[in-house]
Amino acid sequence: MTGGRVLALDLGTSSVRALVCDASAAPLPGLLARRAVEPQQDEDGRAEVDPDVYVAGLVECLDELSAAGSLDGISVVATSSQWHSVLAISADGRPASPVLTWLDTRAPAPSEPADPEAFHRRTGAWVHPLYWTAKAPFVRSSVAGAVRFRGLPDYVRGVLLGDDSTSLSVASGTGLLDVGAGHWDAEALAIAGLAENEVPPISDAPGRLASKWAARWPALATADWQPVLGDGAASNLGAGCATSDALAVTVGTSAALRVVHGGDEAPDLPWGAWRYRVDAERLVTGVAFSGGGVLHAWAVRLLGLDKDAEPTVAPGRSGLLSVPLHAGSRPPGSAPAGSGLVYGLSLDTSAEEFLAATLEGVAIEVARAAELLEKAFGRRLEIVLGGGATHASPWWRRTFAATLDRPVLLASDPEVGARGAAALALNLAVDRPVEIVRPDPGDVKAMAAARSRYDALRNGLDQPH
Incomplete structure (x- = not known):
């Protein structure tokens, strides 16, 4: 996709932001809404956020831009999101746990893979409390009944679009993906104790707002929501x-x-x-x-x-x-x-x-x-x-x-993550700064x-x- 204005969302650890970018993926002055995020942290390593409070903050950002007329002319929505988060979802689609952010260090490391170096080469990751290999079993131990597991950006898309699949970029930050082949790694799933139907399907297809939200923000009713980009990848693109x-x-x-x-x-x-x-x-x-x-x-x-x-x-x-x-x-x-x-x-x-x-x-x-x-x-x-x-x-x-x-x-702008996601959605490269x-x-x-x-x-x- 080329041309036009882009709504760029940044699903961060300390804030959630929505900003409008021009056709060069540069943020437009004054067209930014932000809500603070305060993970609940303890000395035992807990670092959680309430998924519905998080979504409510994003909704407030979009309401603010909508009320100012700032969403008019938006044809595409691009999203940069923190990697490594996870939560459990119950059969009725409601959160069964808080979101464990990357800051949460409580999960004990499970058993090592048969060949740690081969596992690292395949997944680009390690068996470690940062990743789902450790976090998913830890979350499962605190919930009852059948659940499936999603990242925070997957849950956000599920609420707003009715589709909680994950992108290839977000999936790669779980520590469960064979990054070369682009599919879930069988050994990583086994270490995490996860069946493939408990993790999200992987899709980079764009989506559209569910009818409830399209009625709330009519300017976004026909906008294409591009696959979510992990914040690290987005930051590189946004920095040139x-x-x-x-x-x-x-x-x-x-x-x-x-x-x-x-x-x-x-x-x-x-x-x-x-x-x-x-x-x-x-x-x-x-x-x-x-x-x-x-x-x-x-x-x-x-x-x-x-x-x-x-x-x-x-x-x-x-x-x-x-x-x-x-x-x-x-x-x-x-x-x-x-x-x-x-x-x-x-x-x-x-x-x-x-x-x-x-x-x-x-x-x-x-x-x-x-x-x-x-x-x-x-x-x-x-x-x-x-x-x-x-x-x-x-x-x-x-x-x-x-x-x-x-x-x-x-970098020419501090909003490198949002700008990188916008640039990818527009299929253009941000110039290297001078x-x-x-x-x-x-x-x-x-x-x-x-x-x-x-x-x-x-x-x-x-x-x-």
């Missing part, structure tokens, strides 16, 4: 990183590095990286971290600083080392929430130094992951920074450039010294005890 020569670094609530590539360009998958699908033609290989913008929010709250506070100390000069595992580690790591570490505190440590070290730790983890991916792809990649957290923090952008020791590009963040030589030297100390500490933590 749709080819294998570019590495997108996206920092929102969490942080991730990703490379989009064709199947014929796929390198051997290193053990520390995952691989999902963009669509039937393209894959995305990357590394993700649970700590991103959430750590900035945590640090300023802890320190009593303004929510938009920036460090006053230059990058690499905090004197502290912060290992950003506060929210646990993503697979293949298994560090639980509460594993963060701050080393080097003294009675003279300032709030600004503590905040700086927190952000430096994320930048160093990103640099370590960039080296892994560049080694896998066998070349130096152009790096694009994107996501709300990097757009909000010039200091963090400066630190990323210094830690990576190269000029980096800055704004450059150049590293300061003094910052590079200071961050290199901090990185050396950090690596010694981090590598020691990774050793078995």
